Amino acid sequence: MNNTMLYLLTVVIWGSTWIAINYQLGDVAVEASVAYRFALASLTLFAFAMIKKMPLRYTLKQHGLFALFGTCLFGLNYLLLYNAQQHINSALTCIGFSTLMLINIVNTRIFYKTKITEQVYYGGACGLAGIVILFWPQLNDVQLGAATLLGLALCIAGTCSASVGTMVSIRNQKNNIAVVPANAWGMFYGTVFMVIVALIQGKSFTFSFTTEYIASLVYLSIFGSVIAFGCYLSLMTRIGAHKTSYANIIFPGVAVVISTFVEGFVWSEFTVAGLILMVVGNLIVLAKPRKSRKSKTIAATA
Template identity: 65%
Template sequence: MNNTFLYVITVIIWGSTWIAINYQLGEVAAEVSIVYRFGLAALCMFAYCRYKKLPLTFAIKQHLQLFAFGLTLFGFNYYLLYSAQAHINSALTSIAFSTLMMVNILNARIWFKTHISSQVYYGGALGLLGIVTLFWPQIRSVHFGDSTLLGLGFCLIGVMFASTGNMISIKNQHDKIPVLPATAWGMMYGCIFMLLVALIQGQTFNFSYTFEYISSLLYLSIFGSVIAFGSYLTLLARIGAHKASYATIMFPAVAVVISSFVEGFIWDSYTFIGLSLMLAGNLVVLAKPGLLKRLSPTSSKLANCSTTK
C-alpha cells in the first residue's frame, strides 16, 4: 500500500473512533473495555500473521523490546488518556494529544538524530493553531483549576508514553522485526497490563450484550486497532514519526465532519478557520521538501540577486 493510502486510512479510522468509544462507556468499565479491545485485536493480528506465515517467534531480548513497546503504546498511553478524560473535556484532550507530533520531533532527533525540515515545524504550528481555533468556544469556558491541570498532566504524560512507543516501533523495524507481528505482541502485552490495572482497581469483568456495545467493540478492535495501528506504524518507518504523527492533528477534523451528520453539529467561523488551518498545515508537512522556499517571494528574490552577482 502506498503512503497516501495508509495516511488517509489512519486519519479516517481514528477520526471516527470517538463514536465507537461513546458506545463503550457506561455499563462496562473503561479499563475492562480496553482489555476486551486489545485482547480481541491481538487475537486477530496473531491469526492474520499465522495465515500469512509471518514470523511470530522472537528471542528473549526482542520480547523485552516488544514488552516495552506494548506497555508504552497500548498500556500506559491509553490508561493515562482515559484517566485524563475524567478531569478535562474532549476539546482539551484533543489539543493535548495533538502535541504528539512535537514530542515525536524531539524524540526522533534524540533517538535517531533525524533532521527535521523547517516546513514540518511550520506545518505543525499551523495544525496546532487550527485545533485551538476549532475548540476555542469550549476552551474559553474552561476553569483552569487543580482538576483541569491534573487532567492535562495525565494527558501529556500519556503523550510521552505514546511517543516512546512510536520510537520503539521504528527501532523494531530497524531491527528487522516486522510491523504486524510486533504489533500483535505489543497489543497482547498492553492487554495484559490493562488486565492487571483493572484487577488492582477491583473492576468487574462484565459484558454488555447490546448491539451498540458489541458492534463498537468490533470496530475499535478490527478497524481502530488492527488496521489503523498497522497503517500508522508502517508509516512511522516510511515517512518518519514527525510526518506520520500529523495524523493525530487531523483526527478532530474528521470527527467534526462526522458529527455534522450524526449529531447535527452546526459549523461557525471557528470551525471553518480551524479546519482550514489544519488542512493547510497538513499540506505543508506532507509536501515535498523545499516547498516553503519555492513559495517564498523573499527567497526567490535573494536567489535572483545571487545569480546576477
C-alpha cells in the first residue's frame, strides 16, 4: 500500500472513531472498554500473523520493548487522555494532543538524529493555528483554573506517552520486526496494563450487550486499532514521525466534516478558516522539500 493511501486511511478512520467512542461511554468502565478494545485487536493481529506465518517468538529484550511500546501507546496514553477529559472539554484535549507533532519532532531529533526541514515547522505551525481557530468558540468558555491546568497537564503527559510509544515502534521496525507482530504484542501488553489499572481502581469488568456498544467496540478494535495503527506506525518509518504526526492535527477536521452530516453541526467562519489552515499546513508538511539554491548550483556544475 502506498504512503498516500496509508495516510488517508489513518486520517479518515481516526476522524470517525469519535462517533464510536461515544457509544462506549456509559455503563461500562472506561478502563474496561479500552481493555476490551485492545484485547480484541491483539487477538485479531495474532490470528492474522499466524495465518501469514509471521514470526511471533522473540527474545526477552524484544518483549521488553514490546511492553514499553504497548504500555505507552495503548495503555498509559489512553488512561491519561480519558482522565484529562474529566477536567477539560474535548476541544482542549484535541488541541493538547495535537502537540504530538511537535513532541515527535523533538524526540526523533534526540533519539534518531532526524533533520527537520523548515517546511515541516511552517506547516506544523499553520496546522496548529488552524486547530485552535477551529475550536475557538469552545475555548471562549474555558476558565483557567486548577482543574483546567490539571486536565492540560494530564493531556500533555498522555501525548508524551504516545510519542515515546511511537519512538519505540520506530526502533522495532529498524530492528526488522514487522508491524503486525509488533502491534499484536504491543496491544497485548497495553491490554494487560489497562486490566491491572482497572483492578487497582476497583473497577468491575461489566459488558454491555447492546448493538451500539458491540458494533462500536468492533469498529474501534478492527478499524481504529488494527488498521489505523498499522497504517500510522508503518508511515513512521516511511515518511518520518514528524510528517506522520500531522495526521493527529488533520483528523479533528475530518471529525467536524463527519459531524456535519451525522449530527447536523453548523459551520461558522471559525470552522472554515480553521479547516483551510489545517489543509494548507498538511500540504506544506507533506510536499517534497525544495532544493536550496546552493545545492542546485552544485548539481549544475557537477
